[in-house]
Amino acid sequence: MKITVIGTGYVGLVSGACYAELGNEVVCIDKDAYKIKVLENGGLPIYEPGLQELVDRNVQEGRLYFTTDLKRGIKDSDIIFIAVGTPPLPNGEADLRYIEFAAREVADLIENYTVIAIKSTVPVGTNDRIKQVIKEITVVEFDIVSVPEFLREGSAVNDTFHPDRIIIGGESQKAIDRMVELHKPLNAPFVITELRSAEMIKYASNAFLATKISFINEIANICERLGADIREVSRGMGLDKRIGKDFLNAGIGYGGSCFPKDTKALIQIAGNADYDFKLLKSVVEVNQMQRMGVIRKLKSALGELKGKTIAIWGLAFKPGTDDVRESPALEITKYLLKSGCMLRLYDPIAMGNFRSCIDNTNIFWAPNEWDAAAGADAVCLLTEWDVFKNIELKMLATYMKQPILIDGRNVFDIQQIKYAGITYYPVGLSPVNEMAFELEKRNGTN
Structure with a gap:
């Protein structure tokens, strides 16, 4: 043809x-x-x-x-x-x-x-x-x-x-x-x-997947407060064939060009048909709030953010793409700059696109993951590229001013984190390392 x-x-x-x-x-x-x-x-x-x-x-x-x-x-x-x-x-x-x-x-x-x-x-x-x-x-x-x-x-x-x-x-x-x-x-x-059913299938599919992501992130937030492990919870849920394991990885929320756009559009489509899509409105609200969990964890670990040096690993909304549209890193970066932080940013693919969206004299555009982490008070992993997942954690701790790691994608093994002596804040788990509890206690976030 x-x-x-x-x-x-x-x-x-x-x-x-x-x-x-x-x-x-x-x-x-x-x-x-x-x-x-x-x-x-x-x-x-x-x-x-x-x-x-x-x-x-x-x-x-x-x-x-x-x-x-x-x-x-x-x-x-x-x-x-x-x-x-x-x-x-x-x-x-x-x-x-x-x-x-x-x-x-x-x-x-x-x-x-x-x-x-x-x-x-x-x-x-x-x-x-x-x-x-x-x-x-x-x-x-x-x-x-x-x-x-x-x-x-x-x-x-x-x-x-x-x-x-x-x-x-x-x-x-x-x-x-x-x-x-x-x-x-x-x-x-x-x-x-029919034509209209095909159009709706696309929106309904994306809305359902977005709902699944926001749901597991809500469960993760509860797990953090109760001492449960979201990874075990997700695994136990995912083995139920009615639920399935896909889109049950807790993190800092969805981004990109599809889910944010399509969920908001479907809310409007429903509204134009005189229907209040309350569930999907909550999905969108949860997703916006979820990325701010990184900020909450940074404040727990560091207290006052002004003057702190924060490294961000991963700027694309997901690995495997250079797309930064609706990337959680955009909102987190803007918040940290407004808070007076010095930022050290690195992404293996998306640096150019991210820089076209936001640039600031308080940003150092690092050539690699190690230079990003050098001298940082904390590292925030926001996109789970393999280069970050395979990092030598014990060496990472020696590069940083303070060995504090905020993991927005839950990619690291807890035993390796403990061995490296890193204070670790994942999603849906209690902070790892006694130092984390002392920091939270000192900064009044317990």
Whole structure:
């Protein structure tokens, strides 16, 4: 098939490269000339494991192209995917300007029957709206389908080739059959629905996963106060097949471009339907509060934060990506700077993106994890990159002014922490090391 993908962000670029790998001719289109130039020169505008090799191979074999020319890109296309951004508006609703603009441009240019597939995450009813917009512009036959994506940044290529399910929402059997044919090589179960149900599946899935994260973080906060171990609690819960072990790792909350945006959008969608989604509002509130647990632990260990030197390990919202959108590190960094701290920051991939969001003379941008920790009163691990998980803890203690480690992701072994003589503040466990209790007592946080 000839496939056109409009938008070269995480969803569009990964999807386009993967469709090419399946043997299709794929054209990826973007209005951002700089992005296209980077791609044409063999680079990537985003970091995603495995994507560079995939793009290189399919470009070399003549199946994958990049252009800013929409007319050339959609000519004779069997399926046009719209994968542009739907960023949040100030009230939390999805901004649909870009998807509507893309649809209007497509409507002006199609010449033969075309399936227009919406991959962007959109509120329920958007596909119906887009269908009407296109109908008002063209008399050429077309069909709209909703094909929501479920890619995780950091494992997007693997997720594309090994999906749990493929959701196809549509009204035309002809269009549905074409989408099934495209995705059949993936050997995943198909869920064929109406347009609105497909749109809702995406939002409901992300909202449920976000709820699971906020729930286990609430349990972790209770565990800290009662002396229980959240890791044991999570393991015991996860073995129940009705619950499952995924998304039960306590930490400092979710971030990124999907969960924060989609939970807030679903709250607005419900509100527009005159329904108060109280549970999801609480999920969002818990997530915002959870990242401040790092600050509470720092105050427990150090008392007054002004003048203290704090190292932060990990700036991306999760490992495997350079994406810092809604990263807990952003809010924590801003709070510490406002409190008068000197900061030493390091992330193996996301330094450039983070620095474009926040820069300050009180920040030292460390070249590695050791330089970040050097002379620090405390280290805060916020993103669980392997380089941090595999650190030599006993050596780490010698680099720091005070051997205090705030672990926002619970990655370290308690016995190794004790052996290294580090005062350790994890999530959902009591602080480790007698010194921790003395510090809390002295700083009045018991």
